Amino acid sequence: MNILEKEKKLSALEKQIDGLGNKKSVEKLKIEIENFKLNEMTKLTAWDRVLLARHQSRPKAKEFIDYLSPDFIELHGDRLFRDDPSIIGGIGTIEGNVFTIIAQQKGSSTEDNIKRNFGMPHPEGYRKALRLMQQAEKFKRPILTLIDTPGAYPGIGAEERGQGQAIAMNLMEMSKLTVPIITVIIGEGGSGGALAIGFANKMLMLENSIFSILSPEGYASILWKDASKAAQAAEVMKLTAYDLKDFQIIDEIIKEPPGGAHFDKEKVFTETKKAIVETYNKLKRLSGIELYYQRNTKTRNYGFLQRFNYDNLGGIKNDIHKDFGNR
Amino acid sequence: MNILEKEKKLSALEKQIDGLGNKKSVEKLKIEIENFKLNEMTKLTAWDRVLLARHQSRPKAKEFIDYLSPDFIELHGDRLFRDDPSIIGGIGTIEGNVFTIIAQQKGSSTEDNIKRNFGMPHPEGYRKALRLMQQAEKFKRPILTLIDTPGAYPGIGAEERGQGQAIAMNLMEMSKLTVPIITVIIGEGGSGGALAIGFANKMLMLENSIFSILSPEGYASILWKDASKAAQAAEVMKLTAYDLKDFQIIDEIIKEPPGGAHFDKEKVFTETKKAIVETYNKLKRLSGIELYYQRNTKTRNYGFLQRFNYDNLGGIKNDIHKDFGNR
């Protein structure tokens, strides 16, 4: 039973309450529900988290921004080609600190989803984000980015207008910034599309959000030639917040209520705000150059590999060379 | 008789030579031709110069580049939307000095003219120019720009993609550069389209090129509601090299042979090269910051206006205020 099925069972149980007249049996059912929530809906597989990260009712970036920064002013456009509605950008205060906020926005309805391209940015979205980040740099303003995207958009226009170049440019330019960059992955963190606004000093993740090189479906279909093995793929891909924390790819996990963020949005918003403010309070003590180095040092160390120490190898060196080919 | 009509007469006279058997009369006609050239084809009205600046046979930017920098490598694209063929950009050496060269290119044939959009850039052309100029800045390379355009392109795509913004951005960013920028107007220097690559330390002009806020036709039709008065407009607009030298808008005039540049291209190329190298040799003595200040000071002083010196006005001040309104 995956988490969505459990959610259905839960709501079925909750509906039963209405049908019961007996006070005692209501009481009993309520306890049963509570236990079900705590025991069943907290033990989540990686695939469960994938499902939650994509959940229709999961709070979207705009809701987060509304809570975090009630005075947020949205600013539009890349000043080059188009305003991309799948990325929201602007300025607002979070607990008195002015932030440049950039977020990937999935739609809240079918119509909105089409407008937002299901949260998949086009190159102009990345370029808008970059413009606003460079503006933040000019005004020495910290940057908050919220990630929620299935990934870059595999379409004609996106390729024609150079999405690869746009993502690369964002990564290069973000590496140069001297203001604090805080990233929170709030839902799906899909591939280069997510990373393009995620080159941060500190990367936080909601407990049931995911971050991966591609979708589990894509992974299964490429490596195993079978997209239906997505659930299996999710398990091996190490895409959950806990896995990524272990790998030191992310810095902090923001807890969610049992069943996922949509069960208590207010709580999730409060926790997220707390985590952002705490992180910012630590970062703001650093100078611009320290922030630059911190972000770059962290990134420099990404990787899982090994290297021979030649100085200690002595005679083995030659053997290795033989092994490695006829050089 | 305007210069084009004189040119026709000249070639008619030259054809007559073939028909003459008599050696003496050939000799006589040759002298007549020579006199016609020197006397008639050097006295040019402003409108004559407009016609020459637009002359079909006038050497185009590419021919200049081929002569100035035989090892020129053309580089393409704005890295955003499109490569604009109406602007050529690249790197090459001029007498051993590596230059970034940017030029507006009119077509040499009808087909080529359509490809080059008659030398009228789209926003992506200005953005390509800016990219290459910023690259020149990175590598501390001097910049040479050749201007030959009727102006910006009044079309849908050009407006949709923000040609106003693109021109403005070029002006702002060019003002910041710390490398020498030398501009040569080789034909038409039309409005913002020309200026967008012409914010230079030194501005040179071929003798029969023009530089103006809009075409004489446009001027006549806007101010006099009669486009046919273009020739008259040309006279009052002060668009010739000599007028602009008087106004200290340009720095130097490069002489052309009688009848215009197309009568002796080689000579024009040589003179142009000489002028560029001489100008560069002066500029290269300046440091980056000096170049920056020189360019900006020059620009700061553009304008033809007067201001009261209030300190010396005494009681007159109040009168003026009355004159100026009820403030």
Next chain:
Amino acid sequence: MNDIGKSISKRKQLKQKLNTFHEDRPFIKAQKMDVPKGLYELCPTCERTINKKTNIKNDYICSHCGNHFRMRAIDRINYIVDNDTFIEKGIGFITLNPLFQKGYEEKIREYKKNTHLDEAYIYGYGKINSKPCVIGVMDSYFLMGSMGSVVGEKVTKTFEYAIYKRLPVIIFCASGGARMQEGIFSLMQMAKTSAAVAKHSKMGLLYISVLTHPTTGGVNASFASLGDIILAEPNALIGFAGPRVIEQTIKQKLPDGFQRSEFLLEKGFIDKVVHRKDLKNVLAKLLTFHRGYNR
């Protein structure tokens, strides 16, 4: 006073002069304009007749369709700047006639009388919801708000004054483009004003450009498009080439809404379209976001 005393006093004077930076700074308050002649006018958008007095009271917004009428520079200042805070700067410029255009001087003189301005642009120090800034306003009633040498000079001085005072700049643009009558000098103002924006920006200072109907030509292709933040009033015509010239060139009619604020918002060139009623608050908020750094 002895010689030494004189010398000290002279030096003091000199120092004071240097400090004031601008040769003059008369404290002149902008005043409410007179009601223009005629009681009624036609709204160009909904084509209904409107009482002019009502329209003025309604901040030049059509009560029927919400069309934003053009606003005179002085009205704009009264509308956007806190009462009694505006101090006009850089006055006393005189427009000359470099190309000896027949009738140009007379024209200018007439516009001066009719608009109570000495050119198509005024600027000064002022406060918006108590936030200090430098405010510049173009007046499209003055020769189409076209940019000649004086407008270019004053726009440049706007940024220079703001640099000196370390203040943000807000400019309300409204222009038909370049001042043809001043020829090449008008064109060169594009470079001059853009360079002024660059200098101001280099100091880390904020520049908000507000595009009102119409913002075209040389103004569009220079300082108007260079704001850190670019706002626009609804349905304002914004572009480099004028729509009529484009139609003549491409030989077809332009689609509805082409080159209008909302169109440019979609095309990525405008940060936000703001209704005139909200403008003051949005500007004040943006100024607050940029007062000093928060790290």
Next chain:
Amino acid sequence: MNDIGKSISKRKQLKQKLNTFHEDRPFIKAQKMDVPKGLYELCPTCERTINKKTNIKNDYICSHCGNHFRMRAIDRINYIVDNDTFIEKGIGFITLNPLFQKGYEEKIREYKKNTHLDEAYIYGYGKINSKPCVIGVMDSYFLMGSMGSVVGEKVTKTFEYAIYKRLPVIIFCASGGARMQEGIFSLMQMAKTSAAVAKHSKMGLLYISVLTHPTTGGVNASFASLGDIILAEPNALIGFAGPRVIEQTIKQKLPDGFQRSEFLLEKGFIDKVVHRKDLKNVLAKLLTFHRGYNR
């Protein structure tokens, strides 16, 4: 040797070590590859049969249609770098299996044997027409030239070595994208390599990126697209999303030439499409244009 002598010699050693920057720099010359098995192969463009030996002699360019075949990294180095000048850097990296993928280690071992490389990328010091530079080459025969931790690390070290030596970088890209088997670590190499380019660029040094068939995915969306100058071989597939994925998403066939070098040249993303025969000369010329400043 007395104690003081020992100490000095130790310090000398230490200093030398610090100076050399990389822990190791074995001088290994790249060698011409063996002729692959089978005498003939099919040209994918013109579908004619070609003698492999002829093809190798012709620098892997189809003698019928000019199609540029993929080139092994070692062949590329032999082709582009002056004889006896290439010194490989940064060897000895070992690819690990962070996600415990079944069969991944075996796969890597096999590729190592077949390609004579230890990963899909090698780099080193070399000269092109006597101009010194740092050259990196991806090998698409090694697991599609995909970028995992080792490739990302070596690309990063390419730029670091070039910074240390104040040399330009030339990288020949050829990659199917990210190394799926290494999951998130592969993704993060995009940020890491892009940051390395930024550091190198900040020093005012030149980086030329040469895109060969195919350059897609994570490599396309990082260092491959960040060259000061971006060259491409003719008809190379270049893009972020693969054409098959796009076709599945938009449910229609892609036009001919989509995502090919010439297409991207027109779209403004490539500086120049260069035929393989001209590549060495163009690179040498560009290097000359950037050797020292001329002011």
